[in-house]
Amino acid sequence: MSLSEREIAQFDRDGFIGPFDVYPREEMLARLPDLRLSLLDRDAAAYALGQAGPIANYDRHLDVAFLEAHVRRPEIVARLRSILGDDLLCWRTEFFAKYPGDEGTDWHQSRNLAIGDGIPQLAATEPHARYPEIFLTLTVWTAFTDATIENGCMQYVPGSHRHVHFDDLRPMRWDAERINRRLRDGVLRGLYGYDTRELQVDADWDTSRCEPVTVEMRAGQCMISWEATMHGSLPNTTREKTRMAFVARYVPTNVRIYPTQSHLNEYGGTADLGNWRALLVSGTDRYGYNRVRAGLPA
Template identity: 35%
Template sequence: MAESTSDPAIRGLTAEQVESFNANGFLGPFDLYAEQEAPLVWSQAMTEMVTSANKPQDSTTITCDRHLDCDTLSRDIAQPAIVHKLRSLMGDDIMCWKTHIFEKEPGTSGTGWHQVEAFPAYTEESTAATQELFVWTAFSETDKEHGCLRFLPGSHKQSYNVENKSHNGYDYAELKLDSDWDPNSHEIVDLELKAGQFVIFLATCVHASHANTSAARRVGLASRYVSPSVRVYGDSIDLDHHGCVMVSGEDRYGHNRMYRENLNGFPFLKVE
């Protein structure tokens, strides 16, 4: 359990919150930035992404791993408000292995139900400490109209085989283990976030998002965390543009490439 702190915003989770997370596979929302501050933080991050001389991939449009070359996102992945809560679920040793930017323009359709298993072979007895956790932070209003996330509570406890690699990493049309499985027959939680709030969820918790029917762009950042005991990248990956960042504790294993600093030399904010 994360240590206590005088600031309620950066405390670890209560026993009741941990129990809820283990039962449902997600928890939130939590406050990270003030609602008026969040768009300014994102604006600064966008400036850094455009001007960065050390982009993690050789492309003009990059939506992954920008915490490796942008100071603002380097800070974001190790914010105490996030890390203390992850410690309550994962223990002290935590690394961020990947980030994704999710922008949903006005009129963009929703994302279908999917269950991510980058590091499979989990069982019903698996705990959050042995699984991958996502932190999804809203940098703009993210209600139903703007395309908020949706979750099937408890769906992390079994595999639905609802993932494939086609559209943006996923193709949802013909992916069900059981062709009769209907997610609409399951309890569905629409998790609305204000700008500056975040939700924590297990990668294996089946999730989706609404269409953006508003007139404004929806912006979110998904940060992905695992224990350093997980071997993230295989030998076939070009590690010149990949790497993990410890946000808490220490790496006792040494089988992942670590960025002790990001590519611009900004030291990550390790929470002690």
């Protein structure tokens, strides 16, 4: 399941690759009802509902067994090792649901995972041997339902990981009134209350010049990309089909995670990171920079 030399060359050129099969479609769809029920049990969730808002369901791989097993799947981890090496941490997971009528996700890219408050969430302590310049985190976007053009599948701009169009160290103002309100290049797009134009390096840069690849996926398939690759998604124009995705983010073990933060502030919510842990999914952690857990308690 490792990437071939041809696939690695393709990934280096484009900044994304896939889709790859992680589960048979029927298995993924069959698991969804029980998964949704398990998410209702928040007794061991990392973040309390309170003021956390939409980020309360981050990192549910830390308390839901299926999601903990998912981020370790050989179909995912073997390919990540081909890119970043053997010693890997899964440091964050998120659900992305797009309900009927929801806007698409606006174009964005991130090198520091600082979108929102402008505080870097990652800091490499040494350059990566293969990718010494920027790309700290790999994102694995898994379709838990079918993702189609009609219900809001992903789009990527090939080669954009080598150019800084959006500076995520700039702070952005969050406003819930922006959601489902704004057209970008004739398409209903936003970023869950943020306006990515506030991050554009060139305020006059025209995103309509992008030539994206639109990726439809079956339930159970995943895409692998740099977070620095410009990406977005289409709006859900259906009347009854929800698109559900689960995103897992990975870094080498030499990266400090949340190096200056005790709380996470995103999308109008605040979460205490006291219960946060990185999950070692491959190799060893010889650095010891982060609070790391091997897996769920038996």
